Amino acid sequence: MSTTDWPLWEVFVRSRRGLSHTHAGSLHAPDAELALRNARDLYTRRGEGVSIWVVPAAAITASSPDEKDPFFEPSADKPYRHPTFYEIPEGVKHL
Amino acid sequence: MTATGPATVPVTAALALGDDALVLSHRLGEWAGHAPVLEEEVALANIALDLLGQARVLLSLAGDEDELAYLREERAFRNLQLVEQPNGDFAHTIARQLYFSTYQQLLYAELAAGTGPFAPLAAKAVKEVAYHRDHAELWTLRLGDGTETSHERMRLACDALWRFTGEMFQPVEGLDAGLPALEARWLESVTDVLGRAGLTVPEGPRTGAWSAGAGRQGLHTEPFGRMLAEMQHLHRSHPGASW
Numbered sequence: 001m002s003t004t005d006w007p008l009w010e011v012f013v014r015s016r017r018g019l020s021h022t023h024a025g026s027l028h029a030p031d032a033e034l035a036l037r038n039a040r041d042l043y044t045r046r047g048e049g050v051s052i053w054v055v056p057a058a059a060i061t062a063s064s065p066d067e068k069d070p071f072f073e074p075s076a077d078k079p080y081r082h083p084t085f086y087e088i089p090e091g092v093k094h095l
Numbered sequence: 096m097t098a099t100g101p102a103t104v105p106v107t108a109a110l111a112l113g114d115d116a117l118v119l120s121h122r123l124g125e126w127a128g129h130a131p132v133l134e135e136e137v138a139l140a141n142i143a144l145d146l147l148g149q150a151r152v153l154l155s156l157a158g159d160e161d162e163l164a165y166l167r168e169e170r171a172f173r174n175l176q177l178v179e180q181p182n183g184d185f186a187h188t189i190a191r192q193l194y195f196s197t198y199q200q201l202l203y204a205e206l207a208a209g210t211g212p213f214a215p216l217a218a219k220a221v222k223e224v225a226y227h228r229d230h231a232e233l234w235t236l237r238l239g240d241g242t243e244t245s246h247e248r249m250r251l252a253c254d255a256l257w258r259f260t261g262e263m264f265q266p267v268e269g270l271d272a273g274l275p276a277l278e279a280r281w282l283e284s285v286t287d288v289l290g291r292a293g294l295t296v297p298e299g300p301r302t303g304a305w306s307a308g309a310g311r312q313g314l315h316t317e318p319f320g321r322m323l324a325e326m327q328h329l330h331r332s333h334p335g336a337s338w
Binding site: 006027028029030031033034037038041042045 | 132133134135137138141229230233237
């Protein structure tokens with residue numbers, strides 16, 4: 001298997017209508033059209049999806065592990081942001 | 096298949112289409128571990144598995160699928176010479192895919208629209224084959240319109256396999272399809288793809304004395320014997336073996 005200069009693509013698959021696209025993995029492909037087809041072959045072979053997005057990995061801006069504390073620590077001690085203080089009325093199902 | 100009953104299945108046609116699918120499936124399977132990139136290896140393996148599924152249905156219409164696949168001699172196979180041609184470089188594989196999947200898509204679309212014994216299989220397979228053709232088309236465009244090297248290799252591959260393409264449209268006993276009309280549409284489709292890829296339609300005959308094509312009569316090219324030996328040796332060495 002030779003190495004390749006092909007860019008990396010991130011693959012997002014929607015498993016069924018009404019759900020969001022979820023990150024499934026990544027792959028190499030020379031362009032978007034082929035990336036979509038490679039994604040179909042690699043990530044939806046067992047009926048996993050009804051829609052695929054491919055995104056150039058280089059186009060993704062990610063938070064850095066160094067920023068973990070300033071980014072995420074402050075939300076850890078704010079329990080009032082979680083909707084846990086409400087009584088669920090009787091008769092409400094599927095909540 | 097129950098509507099028509101097994102007695103009405105045209106065995107010759109089932110063998111012809113089934114052997115095409117089986118042999119090409121095996122050829123594509125040979126790329127496993129050797130494809131240029133991992134992603135393409137999976138793509139080719141997927142196509143091979145689609146074809147193997149078609150082969151199983153078709154050969155089962157003609158008899159016992161394992162017996163037919165593993166215990167027939169070379170002369171008893173009825174596949175096109177096109178599908179048994181060695182993989183060559185990636186361009187050869189793509190040219191073979193383009194020629195064959197275009198034919199298969201047109202043929203299955205017609206069979207699916209009819210009421211013959213192949214209609215149920217064709218209706219399912221035509222979607223698979225549409226993807227195979229799409230895959231071949233995209234690669235033909237990229238190789239033909241890519242670098243100088245890729246263009247040259249694609250041109251050589253299209254030329255080398257051209258003489259095997261006439262055989263697809265020779266009549267097959269029991270195959271109820273308008274082959275002359277199919278051939279016209281095949282030429283139109285292939286010409287369109289090659290044109291957009293910056294390639295010219297190969298010159299040279301597709302039928303007649305200087306073309307190839309007696310696979311349907313059981314006459315095969317030299318590489319087929321070796322392919323068959325590899326495909327069959329396990330079953331022949333260990334009859335009835337299972338995982």
